[in-house]
Amino acid sequence: MSEQPLNTIGDVDPAVRAELTGLRQSIDNIDAAVVHMLAERFKATQRVGRLKAEHRLPAADPNRERDQIERLRDLAAGAHLDPVFAEKFLNFIIAEVIRHHEAIASDAAGGHEGQN
Numbered sequence: 049m050s051e052q053p054l055n056t057i058g059d060v061d062p063a064v065r066a067e068l069t070g071l072r073q074s075i076d077n078i079d080a081a082v083v084h085m086l087a088e089r090f091k092a093t094q095r096v097g098r099l100k101a102e103h104r105l106p107a108a109d110p111n112r113e114r115d116q117i118e119r120l121r122d123l124a125a126g127a128h129l130d131p132v133f134a135e136k137f138l139n140f141i142i143a144e145v146i147r148h149h150e151a152i153a154s155d156a157a158g159g160h161e162g163q164n
């Protein structure tokens with residue numbers, strides 16, 4: 049087998065390098081937006097976690113999750129994004145949120161030790 053070695057970025061046409069740079073700028077902007085949106089989402093879910101802990105509600109709500117997944121899969125399909133990926137992504141975020149909710153509930157329970 050005599051495969052050609054891969055090029056380095058310096059080997060390619062300047063127009064191609066400029067296109068790659070432009071696309072990477074868009075990717076950086078999108079990544080920044082994703083981080084900011086996730087930060088806002090976690091601010092909201094932290095409040096949900098405190099509310100649930102105060103009212104002794106379970107951390108997870110599987111019915112709500114089912115609705116969210118159905119909705120997100122539909123949105124993904126409409127946006128030409130793989131619905132399987134969208135579902136995995138949402139499940140990944142929700143798993144982290146549930147971990148936070150459980151930590152909040154156990155802190156709250158610690159603060160009321162000996163009261164029940």
Ligand SMILES: O=C(O)C(=O)C[C@]1(C(=O)O)C=C[C@@H](O)C=C1
Pocket residue numbers: 093096097107108109110112113116141142145146149
């Ligand atoms: O809506 C809730 O009850 C939440 O706790 C938020 C959230 C979510 O991250 O969207 C997280 C856990 C639940 O199982 C369902 C949804």
